[in-house]
Structures are given as structure tokens and as C-alpha cells.
Amino acid sequence: VTAADSLTLHSRPPRTTASREAGAEGRPRGRPRGGVLNASKITAASFTLIAQSGYQGLTMAALARTLNVAKSALYNHVASKQDILRLLEEHLISQVDVSAFGTAQWDDAIQRWALSYRNVFAKHTPLIPLIAVLPVAGAPKTLAMYEKVSTGLLEAGFAEDHIVSVIVALEAFIFGSAFDVNAPDGIFNPGRLAAAAPRFTSVVAHLNDSNCNELPADTAFGLGLKAFVRGLRQLRTELV
Amino acid sequence: VTAADSLTLHSRPPRTTASREAGAEGRPRGRPRGGVLNASKITAASFTLIAQSGYQGLTMAALARTLNVAKSALYNHVASKQDILRLLEEHLISQVDVSAFGTAQWDDAIQRWALSYRNVFAKHTPLIPLIAVLPVAGAPKTLAMYEKVSTGLLEAGFAEDHIVSVIVALEAFIFGSAFDVNAPDGIFNPGRLAAAAPRFTSVVAHLNDSNCNELPADTAFGLGLKAFVRGLRQLRTELV
Numbered sequence: 414v415t416a417a418d419s420l421t422l423h424s425r426p427p428r429t430t431a432s433r434e435a436g437a438e439g440r441p442r443g444r445p446r447g448g449v450l451n452a453s454k455i456t457a458a459s460f461t462l463i464a465q466s467g468y469q470g471l472t473m474a475a476l477a478r479t480l481n482v483a484k485s486a487l488y489n490h491v492a493s494k495q496d497i498l499r500l501l502e503e504h505l506i507s508q509v510d511v512s513a514f515g516t517a518q519w520d521d522a523i524q525r526w527a528l529s530y531r532n533v534f535a536k537h538t539p540l541i542p543l544i545a546v547l548p549v550a551g552a553p554k555t556l557a558m559y560e561k562v563s564t565g566l567l568e569a570g571f572a573e574d575h576i577v578s579v580i581v582a583l584e585a586f587i588f589g590s591a592f593d594v595n596a597p598d599g600i601f602n603p604g605r606l607a608a609a610a611p612r613f614t615s616v617v618a619h620l621n622d623s624n625c626n627e628l629p630a631d632t633a634f635g636l637g638l639k640a641f642v643r644g645l646r647q648l649r650t651e652l653v
Numbered sequence: 654v655t656a657a658d659s660l661t662l663h664s665r666p667p668r669t670t671a672s673r674e675a676g677a678e679g680r681p682r683g684r685p686r687g688g689v690l691n692a693s694k695i696t697a698a699s700f701t702l703i704a705q706s707g708y709q710g711l712t713m714a715a716l717a718r719t720l721n722v723a724k725s726a727l728y729n730h731v732a733s734k735q736d737i738l739r740l741l742e743e744h745l746i747s748q749v750d751v752s753a754f755g756t757a758q759w760d761d762a763i764q765r766w767a768l769s770y771r772n773v774f775a776k777h778t779p780l781i782p783l784i785a786v787l788p789v790a791g792a793p794k795t796l797a798m799y800e801k802v803s804t805g806l807l808e809a810g811f812a813e814d815h816i817v818s819v820i821v822a823l824e825a826f827i828f829g830s831a832f833d834v835n836a837p838d839g840i841f842n843p844g845r846l847a848a849a850a851p852r853f854t855s856v857v858a859h860l861n862d863s864n865c866n867e868l869p870a871d872t873a874f875g876l877g878l879k880a881f882v883r884g885l886r887q888l889r890t891e892l893v
Contacts, residue, residue, distance in 0.1 A: 469709045538782050545832035550844035559841075560850040567852060574863045575876065576856040577841060581833055581869070582877025588832065589825030592785035601799075601817060604790035610800040612807060616816040623814045629821070636815065636888070637822025643887050644880030652876075 503554045511561040519569035535594035593630035696740045743794045751801040759809035775834035833870035
């Protein structure tokens, strides 16, 4: 049993410990094979389904089939696709490194958090449009991350009024940058249209020449993050 | 006939003017009803399909049905879903305002471009994961936008080596911010978990108090963009 099992999955009152443990002691009639259903299993099966057939393939019916349980059993744990999405969000956010907040300088902490956050979501870009607009209610790990970042920014001297905006803006950059990690080689090669865009063609050639040991997406992310944090350092004292 | 008809849609040699005009003069056998198929019609029908049933609903078969043409006729114009996606990209990018480049200061121009770009894509967020990684080859309007932005950054004194990275980083922020425009009210309301995240709960309450006349997404975008451009202004002289 992992920490994911303790998530608040839906608004019904939680089952009692006794009924939770019934499966282990002696299974009630109709209890499906394959062990007791829990949040970790639902999470793992959801990622499997998404890998196979995209987010569209993640339906309650397909999930029940993959888990070899009745749909009604699944509904005891997740009442909607939004509940499933929250499980996936929590699983991903729990992999984001917030350890630098409280130990490193705030700007270093932001940069380490942002890089880790981007790397986690770069592997799951189809979920970004959904997770980016998912309410935090019922997502304790996601809230724990925001608590860490808020505390770091408060201690760095940002005014309370602006901290949510700073976080939202940084996340926008992080999510957008996650897509770039998956960009194909030569995405900016203008091909037969080069003559119509001579300056752009030239700067693309310069990028290719100067970037022998780093992925273009990493160069852009590093530069953007550096600029962003520099600007925040300036604005921090002005925004009061 | 709109400018979209002149797009390079696929790698086959373009049809001759004579065969292009055949539909108007006297239709070859098998020419479908509803007028000659062109890029504008394919673009419009694609957006209709996406609005009805999401990007997954945009298939060559569904598109042919919507346009009331044979699939073979459609394949004369678009050879793949990537070709269709390029039409949609070109249609959207042509709505982005680049008019400030060359007339306003570079930092004002960047901010006007970025706001306009975000607003266009905020209405089409499901396409972002796809368009963000779409090669520019064969997309003249998209290239024309990059040419304007590159020229603006070159004239502002950014080194050629860094211009693509600056553009990629700004676009990441723009695309990520487009999602926020669609965030539901109260997305950061921690609900019953407030006690576990007291600082975050407090800064969320401050945001709600201070934001009476502006959408939170606009506040965050404005702050982030300001920080980003400030930082770029500093880095511009260091990055050589």
C-alpha cells in the first residue's frame, strides 16, 4: 500500500478501516480477482492505457477492463475522469524535486524546481492541457508542492499579493517548455522557404552551429529561466 | 480564393493553373458538388470538426464527409493529418499581431506580440501540444512571423546565436499561458486541505482580494511577461 492510497478521491465519506481490510481477511462475494483495487493500481493502469491509445483511450470502461474489475468497483474509488486525472497529477507532481526550497537561495531553488518539473511533464505532454487547468482541491501532493514554493517566495521577500501570479507564470513557462523537449530535429529548418525568411534562416543556422553538446530545448529553457528569474529578482522589490 | 490557397500543402508538384481552373470552366467527371475544394474550406471544416468532437474527431474520413467530397479529392490537397495541422497553424498564426516589430521599441513589440499570440491560442488549447512541435517547413505565414520577431531581436542587439532560444523560450511561456486563460474559477482553492497548506492558502486569499478587475490569468501573464522581458534586457548585453 503506497501513499497514493490515502488520497481523497471523491466526495463520498471514506470507507471504514474494517471494510478496507475485508479483501485481505476474507473476500466478500463478487470481489474481483487480482487483489484489492487501490489508487496505485488505478494510476498505473491509467498510464498504461494512455501509452497504448492516448488520453482519449482512457475511459472508465477501458480502465475497468484493464484492471479486470467491474465498473461499479472502479466507481467506488474514482467517480469521474477528473478523479483519475487527479491521481495522475498527484503521481507526477510527487516526482517533482522541491528539496532546494529552504536549503538553497530562492532563485536557485526556483531553477532546480522548474527543471525537475519540466522533465517530469516532458514525458506526459498530452496531459498538460488537462492538468494545467485542474483544480487543486483534493490533491494533497500538488498542494504540498505549492506550499513549498509559496513559502520559498515569501521568504525571498515577494509580496503576498503576487505570489500566486509568480507561480502561475513560472508554471506556464515550465509546461510550455515541456513540449519543446519533444520537438523533432530540424523543426526550424525553413526548407524551400528559406529565401522568404533570410534573417530567421540565418539565426537558425547559428543555433545549429553553436549547439554541439546541448539539446536546443535545454538551451532555450536555461536561457528563458535565467531571464525570468533575473526579472523576478528586479520586480520583487518593486511589487509591493 | 484566399491567401491560404497558395500554401505549400504537400511535397507533390503543384497542379498546373489549367487544371486548377478546370473546376470553374467545366468540371471534370467526379468533381464533387459544393464548389472546388481549397485550403480555406479544409481549414474551416477542420475547425468545425474539432469543435464538435475534439482533435481525435479530425480524421481524413470525417473531414471528407464534412466537406462532402471523396477521400481521394481531399488527398489531392492534404496528404496527411500533419498537412491539415499545418493549415490550422497557418490560419491561427496569421491572426497574431506582429505589427509592433519595427515600429515600437523591441520590448514593447515583444509584449504586444506575446499577448496577441496567447489570445489566439487560448481559444485552441487542444492544438497546442501538436502545433508546438510542428516543423516550420511548408508554413510560410509561420515563417513570416518568425522573420519579424528575429529581425526585431537582431535590431535590439541580441546575438545571432541566442535568438532562436529567446523565441523558443518566449513561445513556451505564451503557449503555457494560453492554458491558464481557460482555468476554472477557484482552481487554487485548497478546499478541505487548507490546513495542510497554510501559506499557499493565504496567498490564494490575497490574490482573490486584490484581483477585482482583472482575470487572474491576465495578472499572471502580465507579471511573467514583464519579468521575462526585464531579464532578457539584462542578458542581451551579457550573451555575446
